[in-house]
Amino acid sequence: MKNKLFLYLFVFAALLALYQFVSANNLQKAMTADVNELQAKVEQLEDSIQKTQLKLLDMQYFSLENNDDALAYYDHLNLEHPARYIEDKLLETNEKSGDNPLIPYAGMESDFKINKIKVLNHKWILADFSDGKYWGDLIIKYELKDDLSVDFTLLDHLLYTRSN
Template structure:
């Protein structure tokens, strides 16, 4: 009887060992598959980050902040951030009551005001303007004087029309 108990215990232990062996193999396969998937996800993520970085660099190409030659134009003025200074001066033209004086259109819903500003280089700015319903864009030439005054000259403009 003692021998039968040991035989049953041995068979039971062997079955448990076999079960653990098989289940650990399947678990290892599942973990390997998960690791491979994560590795491919990382590669795809790296590719998408690289594409996004290239897009950002492409969008920043026409920008005063990234144009060392244009920024050198302002070295003698000792301005910490010429882009911000010029954009602030342009936004000050919005403070006048009524339409912005640089916008050659009369606001239809309210007054036309400049919203977005992009300094292209040390001479040109492109802006977006709106009255809340209608919008357009301006191409502005500017000159930053030695006394830190800024002269703005409208080069071209457009007003988008709605087609209803």
């Protein structure tokens, strides 16, 4: 009887060990699959981040902030952010009542005002303007003087036509 009891206990312990082994093996396979899936997602996100960084660098190529040669023109002025200063001065031209004086068109829905500005270098600006319904682009030449005044000269302009 004692031998049968030990045999049953041994068989029960063996079955319990087999169950634990199979269960742990299945758990390990599931966790390995999860890790592999997460690694694939991380690689995909890293690729996406790298592509986004390259796009950002490409977009910043024509930018005063990233052009050390153009920034050298303003070293003697002690401006912390020359591009921001120039943008602010250009936006001040919007404050006059009526159309912005740099825009050679009369507003059709309301007054034409400059919306977006991209300071390309120490001489040129690209700007977007709109009256709420119609819009266009400007190429502006500017000169930042030693007294921190800025002269703007319109080089070219474009008004988009609506096609209905």
